[in-house]
Amino acid sequence: xxxxxxxxxxxxxxxxxxxxxxxxxxxxxxxxxxxxxxxxxxxxxxxxxxxxxxxxxxxxxxxxxxxxxxxxxxxxxxxxxxxxxxxxxxxxxxxxxxxxxxxxxxxxxxxxxxxxxxxxxxxxxxxxxxxxxxxxxxxxxxxxxxxxxxxxxxxxxxxxxxxxxxxxxxxxxxxxxxxxxxxxxxxxxxxxxxxxxxxxxxxxxxxxxxxxxxxxxxxxxxxxxxxxxxxxxxxxxxxxxxxxxxxxxxx
Numbered sequence: 001x002x003x004x005x006x007x008x009x010x011x012x013x014x015x016x017x018x019x020x021x022x023x024x025x026x027x028x029x030x031x032x033x034x035x036x037x038x039x040x041x042x043x044x045x046x047x048x049x050x051x052x053x054x055x056x057x058x059x060x061x062x063x064x065x066x067x068x069x070x071x072x073x074x075x076x077x078x079x080x081x082x083x084x085x086x087x088x089x090x091x092x093x094x095x096x097x098x099x100x101x102x103x104x105x106x107x108x109x110x111x112x113x114x115x116x117x118x119x120x121x122x123x124x125x126x127x128x129x130x131x132x133x134x135x136x137x138x139x140x141x142x143x144x145x146x147x148x149x150x151x152x153x154x155x156x157x158x159x160x161x162x163x164x165x166x167x168x169x170x171x172x173x174x175x176x177x178x179x180x181x182x183x184x185x186x187x188x189x190x191x192x193x194x195x196x197x198x199x200x201x202x203x204x205x206x207x208x209x210x211x212x213x214x215x216x217x218x219x220x221x222x223x224x225x226x227x228x229x230x231x232x233x234x235x236x237x238x239x240x241x242x243x244x245x246x247x248x249x250x251x
Contacts, residue, residue: 006039006040007060007117008240008244009041009060010066011044013025013063013068014089014091021122022167029041033064033237035227036241037240039245046091048095049098057103060108061244061248063108065096065111066224067115067222070088071087071088072122074130077126083131093119101124107213109244116186117207118130121218126193129185130184139157143179162195177206180220196217230236
């Protein structure tokens with residue numbers, strides 16, 4: 001009999017569709033969990049404390065924190081007010097920011113992508129640049145929205161993988177070419193986080209949680225975009241899936 005697939009929870013965005021609120025997750029993240037991590041995705045509504053986070057952690061084998069059009073509200077890291085028109089999602093903040101430290105303490109594998117990368121840094125006590133391209137010396141890291149999706153998510157710039165890091169071990173090389181679709185980025189890396197990858201301008205593009213019991217990593221780029229067509233993205237999701245299987249076996 002085939003072994004049971006691990007269950008990976010994916011916290012949702014809360015978005016208004018017409019006059020009604022919906023909880024939604026981008027399909028590319030769902031299919032990456034299915035196809036590249038070899039796990040079953042579970043969409044988690046962003047209803048904050050009503051979710052009973054400790055009970056949730058008892059039932060999942062991993063958590064994927066996705067990218068999103070919204071930004072973490074800056075009051076969570078004592079940042080300046082956002083630019084007018086910036087999309088926020090306070091319901092997601094109220095769910096993910098307390099969930100992340102609990103998950104890591106419980107030994108639940110965690111993978112953060114883009115907003116999820118920023119959430120993990122904020123949840124652990126770090127801060128963000130809201131418009132990273134406005135910092136002198138930095139590259140433009142966001143996409144050209146006038147281009148087709150395959151161009152927006154196409155290779156953008158190299159990252160250097162830190163020696164001795166988890167990502168270098170997964171990649172088997174010291175550098176990667178990644179896509180780049182973000183305005184925000186790490187300003188101050190939170191205590192307990194260790195840089196795993198750096199852009200040419202020095203911006204932190206990936207980090208791990210030092211001392212975590214299981215896989216606890218976040219990347220600023222988007223490995224969920226057609227992961228089976230990218231050797232590193234496939235290997236990253238496989239490593240995440242293996243950590244979830246380990247958690248499932250231990251439970």
